[in-house]
Amino acid sequence: MSEHHPPRRPRRETVTYASAHGGAAAPGTAGRRPVHPPARSEIDEQTTLGHTYVRSLMRSQLRAALTALGALALLVGSLPLLLALPAPEALVWAALGVGVYPVVWAIAHWYVRRAERNERDFTGLVEH
Amino acid sequence: MNQTYAVAAVTAVVLATVLIGALGLRISRTTSDFYVASRTVRPGLNAAAISGEYLSAASFLGIAGLVLVQGPAMLWYPVGYTAGYLVLLVLVAAPLRRSGAYTLSDFAEARLESPQARRLASLFVVGIGWLYLLPQLQGAGLTLEILTGAPDWVGGLLVALVVTGTVAAGGMRSITFVQAFQYWLKLTALLVPALFLLAAWYGDGAPRARFDAPAVLRGYTVVRVADTVRIGLDAPLTVTVTGRVDSVPYADRTVTLTSGTHHVLGGTTLSFAPGAPLPERAVTGSDPLGWSQPLAGGRDGHQLYATYGLILATFLGTMGLPHVAVRFYTSPHGRAARRTTLVVLGLVGAFYLLPPLYGALGRIYAPELALTGSADAAVLVLPDRILGGLLGDLLGALLAGGAFAAFLSTASGLTMSVAGVLTQDVLPSRGVRHFRLATLLATAVPLGVGVVASKVPVADAVGLAFAVSASSFCPLLVLGIWWRRLTPPGAMAGLLLGGGSALVAVMATRAGLAPGGWPHTLMAWPAVWSVPLGFLSMVLVSLATPRRVPPGTPAILARLHLPEEFTGTVPAQEARR
Known part of the structure; x- marks a missing residue:
């Protein structure tokens, strides 16, 4: 349409x-x-080999994403359980009010660098 | 609070919004500019715009109110709102930009090659958008009522008019500037008063807020209870009453209330002596407490379950909010979309350091707001309460302006995305003129609903939008981007079962249909089971219909994941011609 x-x-x-x-x-x-290098035209022309290249990139990006999510689950997702233990109130404030934010940002920063590196590696693999 | 300053501040914010919108109008020349700002918005500007749009009234006013009433456990709200962007970043951001789709409906159609899936997605986009717009307009009404005593529909109408005007006139390019401005305005409006308030608090001997026991009133306090409440007392309490308590009329009489639950009629005035413990408001299921809604009444396992319900809804729901998703198409390419999200995480995280401070200060200096059910006003009244005088008035006005910026920016973003979907899927032609008509429709419906059903609890609408989004669009986006075997029937089954069940569960709880105990908790916080339900039904129905896998799936997945040098940034290049 x-x-x-x-x-x-x-x-x-x-x-x-x-x-x-x-x-x-x-x-x-x-x-x-x-003029394309061979691998590149495989991707452009949607051949089986081209799909294999795409799959390998997806796999590496998914691995980076799952690692980041795992870190989030471990460092932040476990907090309700930890804080359910008798914890001093100041600890709750420090963890949830301040501490979580740099942790989340650091995970994000790691992921962005990792994802860009995956893409660079992929480009290098295909172009050379 | 001084009305003149507050009105001046709100007027200034509204004028600035219109002016910056007009500036965008002069720049916004092509249709592509209009819808997606030609996809050339730089990460810094775009990130400020995304953050400005995202930080709604629930963030600016609601979090402080929640913390005041219920203590630091409520800090999960801002944490969830922030972490939602991390989940969005790692699973969705770059592929969503590379899909080139503009709305979530475009994504559904591009990925699934199915007009039916597109229509269903459109239905959810408009539904979630309206659910989220409703509290923005109602909150604006409430704020203006507190500030000036204007009837509660005035603020909503004002916001609706300004938003319809700016969005219809300038489109995406103009609201990008408006929202970037509003992020910095909101941050300043919370930061500057917070510094003064902290200095005053320190000068006062830095009293500690207590959340594990009833708050103690610091001075002689007169509380006028606006709506009828039930209060619970741990020990007998002596108060001076004018009005009705437990159906007994009093006229300025000093009475001692026994421990237990008491019924205070709306309009009653209670006067407390200095040092008196503030009675706790006893919560009933249908109490509209604004954003200050407790995490499902119970304690113990209920509390833990509700916390995880909140975490799942906010972590996974952010990616499916229509006004959030629409923003990613304005990045020039996938890499920029990722970097933009990283900056957003920094900006949003920095903002969220502030509202909890207001909540804690409110618990010390204005705990009676919890009793009157107007805890959402804590941010607005604190400068007057702690500092007073001209300084208090000026800072109060700054906060009022910031609150209005919050309503305006979130409402513009939602209007933009809802209007985009309405233009494409509901109205016949697709020109800019029809987009303007759709804008009108996008704000008129929630405004109308808000006037008719003025007592729709504000918090539920926001929480509901997150839960529905997490159970419908999160599975669609995640499986659509990462799973080759997704089929149109699977996607539609997941949207309907996941999103639909979350919607029904919360609506039923609201209507008082849920039985007490665990069923109530499960239905009030549906994300824990409705998100897996959405994913599971999407996967199972897709596996059962393997022949419906769209033929173009490998090509579209390649486009979603390959860097632009392989696929070419066609839209951006075309726009530059």
Whole structure:
């Protein structure tokens, strides 16, 4: 249905349509980069080997995400159990009022660096 | 509290919003600008805008009220609101941006290639958006009523008008500037008074707030109980009463109430001597306590269960809130979406250090707010209570302005996303003019509901939006991004069973249909079981319909996960032409 949209609404046709119908990335891509290394064209052309590359990237990104979530569950998700023990009120304030935030930020920071590194490694693998 | 200053502050915030919105209007030239700010918003600006939009009245006023009434266990609310962004970051942020979809409905359609799944997702987006808009408008009414004595529909109408105007005129580009401004305004409005209040508290000998025992009134205190309440006393208490207690009329009489539960009629005035312990408000199931709703009455296992219910709803619900999701499309690429989220975590976390301070100070200096059921007002009345004089008035006005910024920014974001879905899926044509019509519709419905059902408990609407979002859109996004075998029937079954059951459970609790004890706790905090239900039904129905896996799944998953240099940032490039 998206191809009937007036051209002044670019967002849905580019995204949902092109990708949903197996359109190898965007139509303009091939023209812009005429020479691809072999692995790259495997990905562009949606071959089995191309899918294997994508799967390997997804797996490494999912591993990073699950590690971050595991850290969140362990460090923050366990707090209700710990604080259910008779804890001094000051500890509850320190943990929930202040301490949690740097921990959450640190996990996020680790994840962003890790996810970007995964993408760089992937690009390196495919381009060389 | 001095009304003139408060009204001036609220007016200034409203004017600034309109002016900055108008500035965005001049910049917002193309349709792409209008909807997604051409996807070229830098992480710093975008992060401030996301944070400004996210920090609603529930954060600005509600958390302090909750802490005042129930103590530090309520700090799980801000922790959950923050950690929700971490879960969003690691599971959803970059793929959501790379999907290029604008609303959650676009995502559903792109991933599942199914118009039915799209329509169902749209239904949930509009529903969750309206659930979240309702308390913003009602909270605005309440705040303006406290500040100026205006009837409670005035504030809601004011917010609705300003928001409809700015969003309809300038679209996403203009609200990006407005909301970035409002984040810094809200932070300043809480930070500056907090410094003065802490200095005054320190000068007062730094009294400690006590949460494990009834609060003690520091001076001679007169409390006017607006709505009828039941109070519980641990020991006999002597008070001066004008009005009715336990159906007995008194006129300025000093009486000693026995220990146990007493019924205080609305409009009664109670005067307490200095040092008197404040009676605890006895909670009944249908009490509308504003955001200061307790974690499901009980203690022990109930308390622990309710805490985990809250954690699951907020951690997993954030990613599915329509106004949060819509923001990710304004990043230029997936990597920027991740970095933006990291900055958001810092900004939101910094903000949340402040509301608990107001809660603790409120427990010391204004504990009687818990009794009158107006604990949400703690943030607004503290400067007057602790500092008084001109300084108190000025700081109170700053806080009032900040509160209004909170209503305005969250309401704009919600209106923007609800209107986006209405334009695409409900109204016939898709031009900018119809978007403006949809904007009107997006605010008119919750405004109308708010006027008709003025006693809809505010807290429930926010908590409900999180629980429904966690049980419906969280499974859809997570499985849609990471699982190849998701099918349209599976996704729709998960949305309906997960989101639907969460909605029904909380509505039934509200309507008083839940039996006491564990069933009540389970239904009031549904996320613990409704999130797994949503995931499980999505997975099982998908596995049962393997032939309905959309043919384009490998291509779309590649697009979601590959860095842009492989797929090309088509939308952003096109917008630049």
